[in-house]
Amino acid sequence: MATTNPNDLPPPPPLAPDWALFLDVDGSLLEFAPTPDGVRVPDELIATLGRLQQRLEGALALVSGRSLAQLDRLFAPLRLHAAGLHGLELRGAPPPSPPAALAGVRESAEAVARDFPGALVEDKGAALALHWRTAPEAAPALRAAAEAALAALPGYRLQPGDHVVEVRPDGADKGAAVDRMLAQPPFRGRVPVFVGDDLTDEDGFRRVRARGGLAVLVGLRRPTHATHALADPAAVRAWLRAGAIDAPHPLQEALG
Numbered sequence: 001m002a003t004t005n006p007n008d009l010p011p012p013p014p015l016a017p018d019w020a021l022f023l024d025v026d027g028s029l030l031e032f033a034p035t036p037d038g039v040r041v042p043d044e045l046i047a048t049l050g051r052l053q054q055r056l057e058g059a060l061a062l063v064s065g066r067s068l069a070q071l072d073r074l075f076a077p078l079r080l081h082a083a084g085l086h087g088l089e090l091r092g093a094p095p096p097s098p099p100a101a102l103a104g105v106r107e108s109a110e111a112v113a114r115d116f117p118g119a120l121v122e123d124k125g126a127a128l129a130l131h132w133r134t135a136p137e138a139a140p141a142l143r144a145a146a147e148a149a150l151a152a153l154p155g156y157r158l159q160p161g162d163h164v165v166e167v168r169p170d171g172a173d174k175g176a177a178v179d180r181m182l183a184q185p186p187f188r189g190r191v192p193v194f195v196g197d198d199l200t201d202e203d204g205f206r207r208v209r210a211r212g213g214l215a216v217l218v219g220l221r222r223p224t225h226a227t228h229a230l231a232d233p234a235a236v237r238a239w240l241r242a243g244a245i246d247a248p249h250p251l252q253e254a255l256g
């Protein structure tokens with residue numbers, strides 16, 4: 001397990017009880033898997049997040065490119081504060097609806113993906129993710145398909161990510177989601193801390209820094225607006241675990 005910090009940013013300080021913690025999921029809390037459904041959420045992470053939620057009086061949220069439905073499935077039995085689809089989907093609000101043209105775009109992208117075993121199109125409702133983690137040779141064709149799709153989808157844009165390009169509605173981003181959460185309890189008045197690994201997380205980094213908070217990059221990606229760094233998801237989980245010590249876990253009995 002790699003736990004050393006591999007770049008020139010310092011590791012974050014120990015978690016403090018007056019923080020509002022915003023956590024990216026894939027590549028930050030969880031190691032990448034060959035497919036979106038292939039990720040493993042360690043029981044111990046569920047226990048840690050449950051304890052931290054208590055220690056921070058609820059001020060802990062997932063801020064992910066995944067949909068809220070996916071997040072709730074992955075982190076069950078917890079149902080954490082969360083923003084999905086890169087900040088577009090918030091709890092208590094209806095998810096953005098897919099425009100009629102998106103079905104045709106999905107079919108075209110799937111036709112391209114079929115030429116590359118391992119490439120896949122993930123349907124997230126109003127957004128599509130075109131993945132090539134196990135088929136790197138598909139990247140140019142999938143990027144071109146995503147670019148072409150924009151002509152049929154006014155108000156949409158591309159979201160580049162790790163072995164993926166997404167076609168998603170413009171508008172909110174992870175920074176805007178952080179702002180919206182910080183405007184209300186239990187987040188309001190706390191020091192915001194954002195942990196993330198990918199380009200989409202830079203929106204969160206910028207926003208928490210503007211509010212005097214900390215931005216923690218996972219891995220080596222540059223350039224970045226981060227103030228601190230951790231090597232990988234295992235190091236993130238260890239840091240969170242250390243910050244959760246002594247806090248009770250509300251689901252301890254259920255988890256054994």
Ligand SMILES: O=P(O)(O)OC[C@H]1O[C@H](O[C@H]2O[C@H](CO)[C@@H](O)[C@H](O)[C@H]2O)[C@H](O)[C@@H](O)[C@@H]1O
Pocket residue numbers: 024025026027028031032033034035036037038039063064065066067122124129131132133161162163164166198200
């Ligand atoms: O904002 P995040 O929580 O980091 O979500 C970003 C995207 O994560 C997922 O894709 C990535 O993880 C997959 C599982 O490890 C991996 O197979 C893929 O290559 C990665 O790009 C998810 O599938 C996307 O919907 C998220 O937007």
